[in-house]
Amino acid sequence: MRFATVITDDGLRLHVRGPSGFVDVARATGDERLSELSAVLTGEPEVMELVRRASEQDGRELDHAEYAPAVPAPRRILCLGVNYVEHALEGGRPPTKWPETFVRGADSVAAPYADLVKPDLTSRFDFEGELAIVIGRGGRYIRESEALSAIAGYTIAMDGTAREWQRAASQWTSGKNFDRTMPLGPEVVTTDEIDVSDLQLTTTLNGTVMQSASTAQMIFNVPRTIEYLSSFTTLRPGDVIATGTPGGVGFARTPPVWLTPGDELEVKIEGLGRLANRIVAEDGDLDGWPWVPPTPEKATL
Numbered sequence: 001m002r003f004a005t006v007i008t009d010d011g012l013r014l015h016v017r018g019p020s021g022f023v024d025v026a027r028a029t030g031d032e033r034l035s036e037l038s039a040v041l042t043g044e045p046e047v048m049e050l051v052r053r054a055s056e057q058d059g060r061e062l063d064h065a066e067y068a069p070a071v072p073a074p075r076r077i078l079c080l081g082v083n084y085v086e087h088a089l090e091g092g093r094p095p096t097k098w099p100e101t102f103v104r105g106a107d108s109v110a111a112p113y114a115d116l117v118k119p120d121l122t123s124r125f126d127f128e129g130e131l132a133i134v135i136g137r138g139g140r141y142i143r144e145s146e147a148l149s150a151i152a153g154y155t156i157a158m159d160g161t162a163r164e165w166q167r168a169a170s171q172w173t174s175g176k177n178f179d180r181t182m183p184l185g186p187e188v189v190t191t192d193e194i195d196v197s198d199l200q201l202t203t204t205l206n207g208t209v210m211q212s213a214s215t216a217q218m219i220f221n222v223p224r225t226i227e228y229l230s231s232f233t234t235l236r237p238g239d240v241i242a243t244g245t246p247g248g249v250g251f252a253r254t255p256p257v258w259l260t261p262g263d264e265l266e267v268k269i270e271g272l273g274r275l276a277n278r279i280v281a282e283d284g285d286l287d288g289w290p291w292v293p294p295t296p297e298k299a300t301l
Contacts, residue, residue, distance in 0.1 A: 001055060003153070003188045005037055005068040007111075012068050014039070016051055017187070021059035028054035037071060037188065041136045041152040041237040064113035064276070070155040070185035071134055074240040077104035078229055079159065079176070083219050083244025090252035099220050099228050102172045104159075104182060104242070112156070112185030116277035118259055119178040120286045122162035123295065125259040125279075128245035129203035129211050129267035131196060132157040133222060134188050138235035147226035150235060153188040154196050156275050157242045158203075158267050160259070163251050168293035183267075183275045184240070196222060199270040201246060205257065206264055213246030215269075 002017040006024075014037050015022035026035035029050045033039055040051055081100035082088040088095045110116060118125045136152030159182055166175025196215055203211035215221075220228065225243060229235060250257040259265065263279040 001051065001190045001193065003037060003040065003070075003190075004062065004186060005070060005072050006062060006066050007068050008066075012036070012072055015059070015062075016055045018055050018057055018059040021061040023054050023057050023059035025051055025054045028057050038238055041134070043136055043152065067112050067186050069109045069111050069183075070188050071109070071238060071240050073106045074109065075106070075236060075238050077106075077108070077182070077240045077242060078233075079104060079242040080220065080225060080244040081172070084213060084217050084246040085219060086213070086217070086247030087245055087249065088219075090247050090249070095219055099225070101229070102176055104176055107179050108177050108182045110180040110183045110277075112183050112275045112277075114180070114183065114277065115280040116158075116160060116183060116259075116265065117180055117282050118261060118279050119162055119181070120282040120284065121289060121292055122165060122178075123258065124163035124251065124256070126161045126163050126250040127203060127205065127210065127259060127265055128159035128161060128249055129201055129269075129275075130157045130159055130245050131199070131201065131215050131222075131243045131269060131272075132184065133225070133241040133243065135235045135239040135241070136237055138230075138237055138239065140230050140234045142226050142230040142235070144223040144227040147223035148191055150226055150230070151191050151222075152237070153190040154194065154272060155185055155188050155240075156267055156269050156272050157240075158183045158265065158275055158277065159242055159245060164293045164295050182242075183277050185275065186273050189272055194271045199272070200268075201270075202268045203248065204266045204268075205259075210250070210257070211246050211248035213248075215243075217246065218243060
């Protein structure tokens with residue numbers, strides 16, 4: 001199944017793709033409990049049977065402006081860094097033998113076709129197209145062999161990064177958490193509909209391909225990632241996991257390529273759809289703001 005969270009006059013509403021477009025699940029079933037994505041993440045049989053019936057009804061195609069983030073308010077976003085060999089090497093470091101992790105908050109999420117605001121406090125705003133996992137049943141100490149049963153589905157993420165903020169200290173949190181810098185969507189595609197072990201990921205900027213790789217090239221694949229993360233934290237329904245980006249990001253190019261207002265950015269993953277965002281300037285005048293990290297002489301991860 002394919003789920004989208006839709007912006008309506010009645011607030012955000014869960015929709016499922018039917019034969020002729022998206023169907024409002026709660027209205028189609030008469031059960032308002034099914035108005036939110038959280039209601040279907042754990043895949044309870046009775047719930048999914050209602051959703052299946054809704055998916056057989058006629059729906060409608062959505063305008064881009066109607067899409068909310070595929071997971072509107074994730075409890076947290078667990079992220080892998082340098083999870084593709086090429087990306088590790090372009091950053092001047094050997095492929096990692098232990099996963100590099102960081103956390104994003106819900107306020108950093110943006111809609112899949114929304115304008116993407118370049119923070120005024122960075123001149124090194126970079127792009128990272130990624131496969132994202134949406135946790136369903138979740139759990140703790142989940143073996144690699146059982147990992148897929150913990151997942152509700154998959155979507156696309158663009159991990160917009162303020163590079164000088166990322167590298168101003170030893171931790172990455174600030175550079176990865178500016179508000180609305182991670183478009184997420186457009187749909188959550190359930191695990192029974194797609195195998196993500198070898199999908200083509202492509203990022204284009206103003207029509208030029210910047211990243212092109214297969215998810216098969218991840219150092220830590222989806223099952224290994226679930227096993228690793230569940231070693232130290234309980235994965236819960238609605239958690240999102242960003243699985244890292246392939247090589248080709250802006251900082252590693254000669255000269256570096258940074259996102260600027262007016263740019264058009266697109267991330268596609270085979271079978272999952274695409275994100276498409278126009279870069280815009282942040283409103284307001286922050287000249288003189290006291291917290292601006294120094295710009296490093298060399299662009300780094």
